[in-house]
Amino acid sequence: MTSKDNSTGALIDSLNGLLADTFALYVKTKNFHWHVRGPQFHDLHLLFDTQATEIFALTDLLAERVRKLGGTTMTSIGAIAAKTQIADEDDTSLDAMAMVKQLLADNLSYVAKLREVKAAAGEAGDNATEGAVDDWTDQAEQRAWFLREIAA
Numbered sequence: 352m353t354s355k356d357n358s359t360g361a362l363i364d365s366l367n368g369l370l371a372d373t374f375a376l377y378v379k380t381k382n383f384h385w386h387v388r389g390p391q392f393h394d395l396h397l398l399f400d401t402q403a404t405e406i407f408a409l410t411d412l413l414a415e416r417v418r419k420l421g422g423t424t425m426t427s428i429g430a431i432a433a434k435t436q437i438a439d440e441d442d443t444s445l446d447a448m449a450m451v452k453q454l455l456a457d458n459l460s461y462v463a464k465l466r467e468v469k470a471a472a473g474e475a476g477d478n479a480t481e482g483a484v485d486d487w488t489d490q491a492e493q494r495a496w497f498l499r500e501i502a503a
């Protein structure tokens with residue numbers, strides 16, 4: 352195996368990890384959209400939906416980046432669960448601010464994951480992924496900013 356093959360393989364792994372996190376963060380954000388309660392219900396219900404839509408839009412882009420690189424990608428909920436670092440939250444009675452804080456932490460870990468993908472793309476000489484990661488990072492930092500201001 353050449354070093355180019357190695358660096359592309361590492362990038363594919365990194366992108367698949369990010370894709371699994373993207374699906375998991377999407378489901379968690381929708382979960383909170385559905386279950387949030389309290390005086391801020393209206394704003395948070397809408398904000399979580401906006402963020403979930405933005406997150407979901409990344410899934411196809413990520414999976415197709417992997418295919419363009421010659422790799423295979425997520426095939427099932429089981430494959431997503433095995434790869435993601437985003438923890439499940441099945442407590443439907445969670446306090447609204449706890450939901451905001453949890454999504455803030457998850458979006459910040461997502462930003463860190465994007466940084467790993469960017470480094471792997473640089474190693475592999477994949478300019479398209481490197482460029483796209485900058486936009487995805489800006490989006491994730493915007494989500495984190497909104498959540499941080501609410502939690503302040």
Ligand SMILES: [Fe+2]
Pocket residue numbers: 384400
């Ligand atoms: Fe809805």
